[in-house]
Amino acid sequence: MADGGEGTRHGVWVTIGALMLALLLAALDQTIVSTALPTIVGEFGGVDHLSWVVTAYLLTATVSTPLWGKLGDQFGRKGLFQSSVVVFLIGSALCGLSQDMAQLIGFRALQGLGGGGLIVLTQAIVGDVVPPRDRGRYQGVFGAVFGVSSVIGPLIGGLLTDQLSWRWVFYVNLPIGVVALAAIGSTLRARPEKTRHTIDYLGTALLAGAVVCLILVTSWGGTVFAWNSPEIIGLGAGAIALLALWWRAERRAAEPVIPLRLFTVPAFSVTAVLAFITGFAMFGALTYLPLYLQVVHGVSATVSGVYLLPMVAGMLLTSVGSGQAISRTGRYKVFPMTGMAVVAFAAYLLSRMDEHSSTLQMSVNLLVLGIGLGLVVQVLIIIVQNAVGYEDLGVATSSATFCRSIGGAFGVSVFGSLFAARLAENTRAALAGVPLPPGFDPASVQGSPQQLKTLPPDVAGPVIHAYSESVQSVFGYVVPVALLGFAAACFLTEVPLRTASRAQEPGESLVANPVERSSREEMESALTRLIAKDPRASRLYADLAGQAGFDFPAATAWVLCRVARQGRAGRAELAARAGVALDRCSPHADTLVKQGLITREGDDLIITEAGRRAAARLVDLRRRTLTRYLEGWSPEDHPELAELVGRLAAATVGDDHDARVLRAGDGTVTGRAAGPGASP
Numbered sequence: 001m002a003d004g005g006e007g008t009r010h011g012v013w014v015t016i017g018a019l020m021l022a023l024l025l026a027a028l029d030q031t032i033v034s035t036a037l038p039t040i041v042g043e044f045g046g047v048d049h050l051s052w053v054v055t056a057y058l059l060t061a062t063v064s065t066p067l068w069g070k071l072g073d074q075f076g077r078k079g080l081f082q083s084s085v086v087v088f089l090i091g092s093a094l095c096g097l098s099q100d101m102a103q104l105i106g107f108r109a110l111q112g113l114g115g116g117g118l119i120v121l122t123q124a125i126v127g128d129v130v131p132p133r134d135r136g137r138y139q140g141v142f143g144a145v146f147g148v149s150s151v152i153g154p155l156i157g158g159l160l161t162d163q164l165s166w167r168w169v170f171y172v173n174l175p176i177g178v179v180a181l182a183a184i185g186s187t188l189r190a191r192p193e194k195t196r197h198t199i200d201y202l203g204t205a206l207l208a209g210a211v212v213c214l215i216l217v218t219s220w221g222g223t224v225f226a227w228n229s230p231e232i233i234g235l236g237a238g239a240i241a242l243l244a245l246w247w248r249a250e251r252r253a254a255e256p257v258i259p260l261r262l263f264t265v266p267a268f269s270v271t272a273v274l275a276f277i278t279g280f281a282m283f284g285a286l287t288y289l290p291l292y293l294q295v296v297h298g299v300s301a302t303v304s305g306v307y308l309l310p311m312v313a314g315m316l317l318t319s320v321g322s323g324q325a326i327s328r329t330g331r332y333k334v335f336p337m338t339g340m341a342v343v344a345f346a347a348y349l350l351s352r353m354d355e356h357s358s359t360l361q362m363s364v365n366l367l368v369l370g371i372g373l374g375l376v377v378q379v380l381i382i383i384v385q386n387a388v389g390y391e392d393l394g395v396a397t398s399s400a401t402f403c404r405s406i407g408g409a410f411g412v413s414v415f416g417s418l419f420a421a422r423l424a425e426n427t428r429a430a431l432a433g434v435p436l437p438p439g440f441d442p443a444s445v446q447g448s449p450q451q452l453k454t455l456p457p458d459v460a461g462p463v464i465h466a467y468s469e470s471v472q473s474v475f476g477y478v479v480p481v482a483l484l485g486f487a488a489a490c491f492l493t494e495v496p497l498r499t500a501s502r503a504q505e506p507g508e509s510l511v512a513n514p515v516e517r518s519s520r521e522e523m524e525s526a527l528t529r530l531i532a533k534d535p536r537a538s539r540l541y542a543d544l545a546g547q548a549g550f551d552f553p554a555a556t557a558w559v560l561c562r563v564a565r566q567g568r569a570g571r572a573e574l575a576a577r578a579g580v581a582l583d584r585c586s587p588h589a590d591t592l593v594k595q596g597l598i599t600r601e602g603d604d605l606i607i608t609e610a611g612r613r614a615a616a617r618l619v620d621l622r623r624r625t626l627t628r629y630l631e632g633w634s635p636e637d638h639p640e641l642a643e644l645v646g647r648l649a650a651a652t653v654g655d656d657h658d659a660r661v662l663r664a665g666d667g668t669v670t671g672r673a674a675g676p677g678a679s680p
Contacts, residue, residue, distance in 0.1 A: 018183035019122040026118035031153030035290040036166040044101045051416025060112035062405035063208040068117040084117025096170040155305030198254035206246035213239035267387035272403040277485035279407030284415035292471040314370025330497035336489040339375030344482035351475040422470040430462035556588040561654025564615030623649035
């Protein structure tokens with residue numbers, strides 16, 4: 001695909017396919033287990049620990065992602081990627097073999113550790129194997145795959161649970177992962193380039209410890225331990241101490257996990273709050289709605305996943321729509337404000353559902369929730385990238401999505417704690433005065449929802465109502481949290497949108513994990529998308545030739561640039577690249593020979609010194625055009641930005657992608673610029 005690239009076109013496609021499989025696995029495992037949770041609880045018990053099956057994966061995947069990214073830069077991505085696949089597959093196999101809830105939670109944490117590597121290294125490797133012009137588009141596709149697979153995970157999990165076993169939710173990863181591992185091993189070459197990093201191990205460990213302590217407080221408080229118990233007080237004090245130590249460590253770290261200076265940017269602080277709340281609501285809903293549907297409405301795991309599809313549809317619809325609207329209008333504040341208000345309204349509607357709610361009512365409520373979430377998730381990255389300076393572009397992007405993932409971990413934990421506490425209380429109240437079967441323990445129903453099917457109707461009915469009331473309470477608590485997000489969104493200051501900030505791929509940021517990319521990589525991704533979307537791309541060579549003062553068609557300009565890139569090229573080779581007959585290429589070569597820009601030696605075309613200067617003039621004009629995309633980023637103050645634009649200009653003039661000008665016809669120049677120095 002690229003000159004001197006990673007191998008043959010076939011090899012690149014095999015690599016891309018393997019990367020997509022790996023990313024699919026990591027994304028699915030964030031949510032695929034949710035529809036299997038009632039079945040797992042039915043076998044193992046421990047409904048009060050249910051949230052940790054999801055939280056353990058989210059937490060280790062989120063915290064490990066920045067480390068995988070920097071280690072890949074430093075020691076090479078191929079070996080690290082293969083290691084992350086192996087860790088993920090070992091964790092998956094052990095999850096499927098788990099014999100109790102404690103084992104499952106521990107192995108889910110191991111699985112998440114590998115999943116964090118899959119998430120970050122797949123998108124980093126795309127930059128190694130795909131040419132610059134196509135890189136942004138591929139990364140956008142990978143982002144969309146991640147988002148869509150994350151939210152359809154419950155449906156797939158339900159199918160596997162019903163048709164096979166909940167253990168196949170994890171076993172299904174093994175054959176797919178082995179295929180991805182074999183494909184990467186056979187096609188991806190280790191790259192010699194390495195980037196040295198000062199990895200913030202201390203900051204990562206302190207932040208992870210603080211988050212774990214806080215999640216344990218929210219998970220155990222009021223259920224396993226009383227809120228005023230020494231255990232909960234100790235965990236709270238430990239979280240505060242670890243956060244203080246983390247704050248101190250980040251002030252000294254050369255490459256901190258989250259640079260503290262970001263919090264001096266108001267837009268980043270507000271976006272971090274919005275990201276946290278969005279993750280909180282999204283993952284909490286995805287985890288506990290299947291339990292509500294399976295227990296309260298008695299549907300199968302598969303059907304409970306189907307019930308969630310309106311939420312998925314709403315998210316996709318408004319995520320893509322809001323991204324396109326922002327790109328066209330440059331205005332973004334209305335979307336998070338509206339989205340948070342809609343999420344609050346949807347949470348209120350969900351808090352009113354009970355065992356008598358109709359399918360239509362549930363579908364509408366979930367659609368409204370998806371619409372609200374979709375209005376927020378797409379805009380967060382755009383706001384952050386538009387607010388910070390170039391030097392913080394990469395880390396601000398990853399930090400914003402880091403906050404969303406941590407919010408998801410907290411959401412699942414808090415939802416679980418509230419649900420378990422309310423369920424115990426509601427079950428006792430519902431069964432007060434109800435004649436119970438001999439030997440029946442009301443607490444056993446909380447740990448095994450499947451036991452409901454064995455109870456007589458006069459006992460099962462009150463218990464189902466208790467489940468319904470418990471889930472209602474959970475969503476009732478989401479309403480004020482979403483309203484807090486609405487209030488935070490009101491504090492956003494809308495500033496003119498930079499051109500590069502409009503390049504966010506619709507749907508890419510949907511449920512995204514914190515992929516650690518440098519500022520240069522973020523800008524390169526944005527620029528390549530803008531190049532791909534440029535409506536004037538079809539007239540690129542005609543415009544460049546006219547601006548440079550040349551009197552030859554667009555196809556001739558492409559032949560000149562192509563020969564200049566290689567130094568020497570055969571006419572048959574050029575025709576083959578364009579997919580045209582040899583006689584379509586010859587007139588353009590003849591024109592260039594007559595003007596002294598190339599010479600002919602047999603069937604080969606050889607660039608002359610005058611031809612090199614002419615091609616360089618076209619590349620320079622292309623560079624000036626691309627520089628316009630960087631308005632607001634001060635490229636004059638950042639040499640690597642100037643280097644990036646120059647490299648992209650050289651890489652996107654005369655490449656295979658533009659060989660289509662030979663197929664399209666000669667394409668005459670419609671206007672002549674003032675001369676070689678004219679501004680494009």
